[in-house]
């Protein structure tokens with residue numbers, strides 16, 4: 476089994492203590508950070524499928540998520556930006572009622588590496604909290620809202636509407652597995668991105 480396959484297997488099995496070391500070993504063997512990250516994202520897909528089929532339950536999903544987060548910590552410094560001039564501040568969070576943060580954290584990492592200062596509000600963020608963060612921080616150009624559940628799509632819509640009404644100059648980007656470009660347009664978002672890399676590209680595009 477290659478190191479990357481081992482990373483994938485151990486993330487799926489939720490082995491938080493082993494994953495960081497294996498990620499480092501995969502890097503030492505010459506694997507690219509993006510390749511290792513993709514393997515871990517794929518693991519979460521497998522975990523989601525096992526959950527859907529009733530093979531595993533919420534606790535197993537949770538420990539797999541923790542294992543992936545530990546692996547991402549090792550990669551984060553390698554994916555950081557070059558420290559050049561800031562493009563502005565980006566406020567990011569997962570919308571109210573939604574506790575999923577891995578995708579949001581990856582999006583945050585990629586937008587930061589594109590040159591933004593990040594204010595991460597975490598998960599379960601009410602619409603008004605996005606607005607307060609825009610007002611409490613300097614030079615906020617982008618609000619990025621993540622949503623992973625079909626049941627929290629109304630919260631995504633409310634977040635966009637609340638931010639756009641209170642802060643018309645700020646651009647809002649939305650994304651997350653159930654979000655489509657059509658839904659993003661329908662709720663009045665300025666941008667949609669299917670993944671973390673394209674969220675960074677979209678953020679740059681919106682401020683240029």
Ligand code: B1M
Nearest residue numbers: 523540574575576577578621624625649650651652670671
């Ligand atoms: Co949950 N969960 N979960 N879960 N979970 C999903 C999302 C699910 C698809 C699993 C399944 O059934 N197959 C399903 C949602 C079904 C639906 O709504 N259609 C689901 C469910 C049902 C639930 C609960 C309701 C289960 C329950 O309690 N019965 C519950 C809800 C809790 C809540 O939020 N209120 C729940 C709980 C959890 C855990 C807490 C156990 C854990 C999350 C821990 C954590 O995040 N710290 C968890 C996990 C781990 C998952 C899966 C397995 C993995 C999610 C993940 O991290 N993926 C997930 C199944 C799956 O994704 N296949 C599942 C990896 C991550 C990199 O991808 O988050 O999609 P993702 O992010 C991508 C893109 O979506 C995009 O870029 C990212 C990277 O490229 N993106 C953006 C994300 N945000 C973006 C924002 C942008 C742009 C792009 O712009 C701003």
